[in-house]
């Protein structure tokens with residue numbers, strides 16, 4: 157399975173997601189058409205705690221609401237799913253969503269949502285991830301991955317090409 161890697165230049169924060177899981181996400185974006193969609197990311201951390209391995213990205217819960225430039229993720233079914241994942245030692249890691257035919261850059265609302273999640277006790281996730289898919293899911297999409305840090309907001313984790321290092325690495 158081919159994985160895609162994202163990492164902060166200082167290597168403190170990394171994210172890994174398989175092409176296969178990403179393909180499922182992009183398919184959801186395609187189905188959403190001109191509206192935003194999204195879901196949650198679940199997975200685990202490596203032993204060194206410097207990389208989050210995303211093992212699954214949910215579809216949009218049925219009670220989600222969306223427009224062309226906004227998305228309100230619902231909660232239906234998520235808690236039950238997360239409870240089941242506990243056994244396989246995978247947990248809530250963060251959120252993903254789709255900016256149809258637009259850049260995968262976080263909005264003010266995205267920042268506020270991530271800040272809220274980071275401080276909501278029930279998520280148990282003080283540094284949640286945000287993965288945004290932008291563009292045309294049929295042929296010309298791109299993704300950006302961020303980690304929310306209380307002291308600086310959303311920090312982008314640039315993609316690291318297989319076998320290479322991040323462009324900012326010295």
Ligand SMILES: [Zn+2]
Nearest residue numbers: 253262263266
């Ligand atoms: Zn957004």
